[in-house]
Amino acid sequence: MEYMNYLRDLTRESKIGFGCVQNKEIILYGAGNLGILAIETLRDGGVAPKFIVDKSKKGDLLGLPIKGLDDLSEEDKMDCIFLICISTLSYNGVSEQLHQAGIKKLIHFYTYAYLVFPDIISNGWILSDEDYGIDRASKVCRMIEHDDKSIAHYITFLYWKRFNQEVLFDGYGIETGNKYFKCDIMPELTEEETFLDIGCYEGNIIEKFVVVTKGEFDKIIGIDIAESFLVDASERFRDDKRISFQCCAISDYNGISYINDRIGMACHLDETGEKAVDVKTVDSMNEKPTIIKVHIEGSEYQALRGAKNTIRDMRPVLMVMADHNTDGWYNIPAFMEELDGYQLYFRLHDYCGNSAVWYYIPCERGDC
Numbered sequence: 001m002e003y004m005n006y007l008r009d010l011t012r013e014s015k016i017g018f019g020c021v022q023n024k025e026i027i028l029y030g031a032g033n034l035g036i037l038a039i040e041t042l043r044d045g046g047v048a049p050k051f052i053v054d055k056s057k058k059g060d061l062l063g064l065p066i067k068g069l070d071d072l073s074e075e076d077k078m079d080c081i082f083l084i085c086i087s088t089l090s091y092n093g094v095s096e097q098l099h100q101a102g103i104k105k106l107i108h109f110y111t112y113a114y115l116v117f118p119d120i121i122s123n124g125w126i127l128s129d130e131d132y133g134i135d136r137a138s139k140v141c142r143m144i145e146h147d148d149k150s151i152a153h154y155i156t157f158l159y160w161k162r163f164n165q166e167v168l169f170d171g172y173g174i175e176t177g178n179k180y181f182k183c184d185i186m187p188e189l190t191e192e193e194t195f196l197d198i199g200c201y202e203g204n205i206i207e208k209f210v211v212v213t214k215g216e217f218d219k220i221i222g223i224d225i226a227e228s229f230l231v232d233a234s235e236r237f238r239d240d241k242r243i244s245f246q247c248c249a250i251s252d253y254n255g256i257s258y259i260n261d262r263i264g265m266a267c268h269l270d271e272t273g274e275k276a277v278d279v280k281t282v283d284s285m286n287e288k289p290t291i292i293k294v295h296i297e298g299s300e301y302q303a304l305r306g307a308k309n310t311i312r313d314m315r316p317v318l319m320v321m322a323d324h325n326t327d328g329w330y331n332i333p334a335f336m337e338e339l340d341g342y343q344l345y346f347r348l349h350d351y352c353g354n355s356a357v358w359y360y361i362p363c364e365r366g367d368c
Contacts (some may be wrong), residue, residue, distance in 0.1 A: 001148040006155045006167075007137045014162050016111065016126050024105065026112075027076060028052040029098065030085035031061045037121075038085045038109045039064055045117040050080065069101050077102040083109040087350040088176050091166045108352050111164055119260075119270075122298055122325050123354065127161040131326055140333045143344045147185070148172065150346040153356075157322070157346070160353040161329060179349040179357060180205060180293060180319055181212045187317065187365040189291075191216035196282070196289035196316070198223050198250045198303055199296040203233035206243065209291075217242070221287055225249045225259050225277050225296075226267045248278040251299055252306035255279050268297035281306030293319045301327040304335050311339065318360035322346070323353055332358050343368050 026047060028038050031054035039062045042049055051065040059066055082103055086094055087110075095106050110124030118125075137158065144150035152172035159167040168174070175183065195209050200222035209220065220243040224230055230245045237243040249257060249269050257279045260270035269277075282292070283306060292307065294300045300320050304311075311318070322328030336344045341363045349355035 001145070001151045003141045003145075003151050003155060004138065006159075007134050007141070010132060010137065010158055010162050011134055014126065014129055016164055017115070024081035025050055025079065027080045027082050028064070028085050028109070029082050029094075030054060031057045031066050032086070034087060034109060035061055035085040038083060038113075041109075041113055041117075041121050045113075045120055047116070049083075050076070052085075053082070072101070072103075074102070078104055081105040081107060081112075083107060083112050085109045087352050087354040089351065090168070090174075091352050092168075108164065110352065110354070119272075123323055125161065125325050126164075127158065127326060127329055132158075132162060136330045136334075140330060143333060143336055144346055146343065147345055149184075150344075153348040154346045156348060157353050157356055158329065164352075166351065174351055175347050175349050176351075176355075177349070179347075179355055181208055183347055183349075183357075183359065185345045185347075185359055185361060185366070187361060189213050189217075191218070193217045193290045194219040194221075194288055196221050196223070196287060196292045198282070198292065198294045199321075200224050200233060200245070201229050201295075203236045205293060205295075206233070206237065210240075220244070221246065221285075221289070223248060223250060225269070226261055229267075248280050249299070250282060250294075250296060250306065251279050251302040252281060253279060254281055254284050269299055283307060283309045285310075288314050289316045290314065291317045291319070295321045296324075298324040298327075300324065301331045301335070304332065308338060315341075315362045315364070317362065317365065318358070320358045320360070322356040322358050328356060328358075336360065341368065 026049040028035055028049050031052050035052055051067050052061055054066050057066050084094055098106060113121050114124030141151055149172045152169040156167055159165045197206055200206060206220055206222055222233055222245045227247050230247050234245050256276055257269050258271055258273035259275050259277050260273045261267040294303050320332055322332055343361045343366050345359040347357050
């Protein structure tokens, strides 16, 4: 797939800025899981949305009234800024529907949150004019040009992060619902797998791993920095002695740091936090994983750096989230340079740059 013309176009000026959201009343659109995260984040940042709009749900969400599109006043449509809290549907499609309903001002929730309080949640990061470079972008494209879908998804990712512009490619649709073990490029799993789940939350992906392996695996180690998540995860799998959990942070050093746990699922390392947490490298754990998943709210690149020896010795499949900070567009894929005999792939599993994953497949398990 030809990509240089797109990379050149991406050098034009980005005009996303705080001015587009300043001093506006807020209405949320979408009462699903992202709507819940939006309410929690806005409240933590001292912003009180008027209400939330949803096409099918009624009642309230975390005490915030849910209304339908027909309930909106002309003042709401003209003067308020609507934060789109949906990533599983095309942004272009959702925004077109809202514009047709007379709504004037739209922005995705993650973009708003990053512009207004990036210290709380950073998923809406913007790839600035200063940070973007065509040489680095083309270098990444050369790493993945063996797979046209990876190129298409990477360009889609860059357009969103540069301009909040949705650019999609026919034949290379967003892989919603096919993340991690359902992804088209994942190798066949065996009964000898050891799965290291870094950022395991309540064990959701562990459960999917157990299902896809039909319970035939060697070992699972789940790691998270939030004790409350691990209580739920441990209870969930209490009868399987092959599954264990550790409460710690994973990075490129061993020591102590602090966490920001004000927003549950967005819990992350933060030196200004009040709760201390042990920090470890993967290399210091002396585990022998065949698969590593890394989803730790912005510390993914540091986790890779602290796992270099383990990756060299064990040659695991790697699945690394790319959408939490600017490491995702270049540093994480460039880590491939430190690996011999791996094939790199990129997939978007949601719209608006979300659920973006780099997959590193060792040649002996893939198609190099």
